[in-house]
Amino acid sequence: MKYITIGDVRLERTAVLAPLASVADYAFRSMCRRFGAAAVTSEMVSAKGVCYGDRKSDALMTVTEGERPMAVQLFGSEPEFMAKAAVLAAAHKPDFIDINCGCPVNKVVSTGAGAALMKDIDLLGRIVKAVSTAVDIPVTVKIRRGWSLSSENAVEAALCAEANGACAITVHARTKEQLYSGKADLDTIARVKRAVKIPVIGNGDIDCAYAAEDMYNKTGCDLVMIGRAACGKPWIFEQVRHYLDTGEILPDPPKERQLEIMTEHIELLVKDKGEYIGMKEARKHTAWYLKGMKNAAEYRRRCGALSTLSDYYELLELVKKENL
Numbered sequence: 001m002k003y004i005t006i007g008d009v010r011l012e013r014t015a016v017l018a019p020l021a022s023v024a025d026y027a028f029r030s031m032c033r034r035f036g037a038a039a040v041t042s043e044m045v046s047a048k049g050v051c052y053g054d055r056k057s058d059a060l061m062t063v064t065e066g067e068r069p070m071a072v073q074l075f076g077s078e079p080e081f082m083a084k085a086a087v088l089a090a091a092h093k094p095d096f097i098d099i100n101c102g103c104p105v106n107k108v109v110s111t112g113a114g115a116a117l118m119k120d121i122d123l124l125g126r127i128v129k130a131v132s133t134a135v136d137i138p139v140t141v142k143i144r145r146g147w148s149l150s151s152e153n154a155v156e157a158a159l160c161a162e163a164n165g166a167c168a169i170t171v172h173a174r175t176k177e178q179l180y181s182g183k184a185d186l187d188t189i190a191r192v193k194r195a196v197k198i199p200v201i202g203n204g205d206i207d208c209a210y211a212a213e214d215m216y217n218k219t220g221c222d223l224v225m226i227g228r229a230a231c232g233k234p235w236i237f238e239q240v241r242h243y244l245d246t247g248e249i250l251p252d253p254p255k256e257r258q259l260e261i262m263t264e265h266i267e268l269l270v271k272d273k274g275e276y277i278g279m280k281e282a283r284k285h286t287a288w289y290l291k292g293m294k295n296a297a298e299y300r301r302r303c304g305a306l307s308t309l310s311d312y313y314e315l316l317e318l319v320k321k322e323n324l
């Protein structure tokens with residue numbers, strides 16, 4: 001097993017879970033850690049929300065021992081708010097604070113936060129400086145390839161973050177304008193890696209162990225990050241780790257085991273958030289787990305109507321009957 005160090009935190013050089021708003025909550029992060037994700041990140045948290053005492057924002061920053069190493073990710077566009085929020089986030093004792101410079105959602109970029117920071121590198125630098133001065137835990141920064149293809153500036157953004165105190169950079173190698181379309185550009189990650197001295201985490205489109213290895217080989221990055229491909233498939237982290245360790249591909253678990261994993265996940269979700277909210281959120285997760293099973297289209301429809309745990313167990317019995 002190889003390791004890398006970010007700040008003073010040692011991480012296995014396998015794959016980390018990406019921050020995924022409305023997806024990567026406590027239950028999902030715990031499942032991914034259990035399958036060997038080298039680290040996890042909270043859903044993005046509004047710095048202003050934190051500073052104004054918003055209870056939901058505060059809850060998003062909760063870190064439990066089983067999830068470590070874990071980053072809390074903040075978004076915002078004002079250095080003072082970001083610094084104050086970072087101090088409040090640090091009270092939850094995360095291993096890192098991550099700064100979101102990549103979110104393309106209008107509600108976020110219209111306030112100058114997220115990917116809008118790729119258009120204002122000076123402000124990005126001031127935010128990184130304010131946050132890294134305010135807290136004594138490692139600060140990491142997640143950027144995109146740029147705002148648009150005609151204004152690619154990932155290297156400039158990474159150098160600026162490094163100069164202002166960042167301990168690592170994650171590069172989602174798409175522009176803001178690309179959103180999630182097209183392909184992540186591995187060359188961007190390679191160029192950032194050559195430019196900075198701090199660790200670089202490559203991100204975008206890793207959907208299997210080969211793709212993780214490919215990103216390591218083609219970019220020289222220090223770590224890779226997986227987002228969407230972990231949805232309904234938290235065992236991808238075990239597959240990446242196993243492949244990097246042994247060169248052998250670990251197949252997906254048998255369907256019966258996949259259903260057990262799904263059930264563990266949904267039960268954890270309901271335990272954490274209660275049945276009402278938990279089951280609403282379980283809808284997308286169950287649909288992801290059941291993708292690819294026989295009659296998946298029908299299951300997807302039923303997942304959309306899940307309201308109670310007993311609805312879930314009923315669906316589970318049907319899936320077992322038709323698939324095992």
Ligand SMILES: Cc1cc2nc3c(=O)[nH]c(=O)nc-3n(C[C@H](O)[C@H](O)[C@H](O)COP(=O)(O)O)c2cc1C
Pocket residue numbers: 018019020021022023042043044073100101102103142172203204205206225226227228229
């Ligand atoms: C549903 C969803 C929510 C996301 N939320 C966040 C977020 O809160 N913060 C962030 O930096 N990136 C967020 N992202 C971007 C991912 O972290 C990641 O950069 C992107 O999905 C590319 O990686 P992938 O191809 O492995 O999914 C989100 C992506 C998706 C699909």
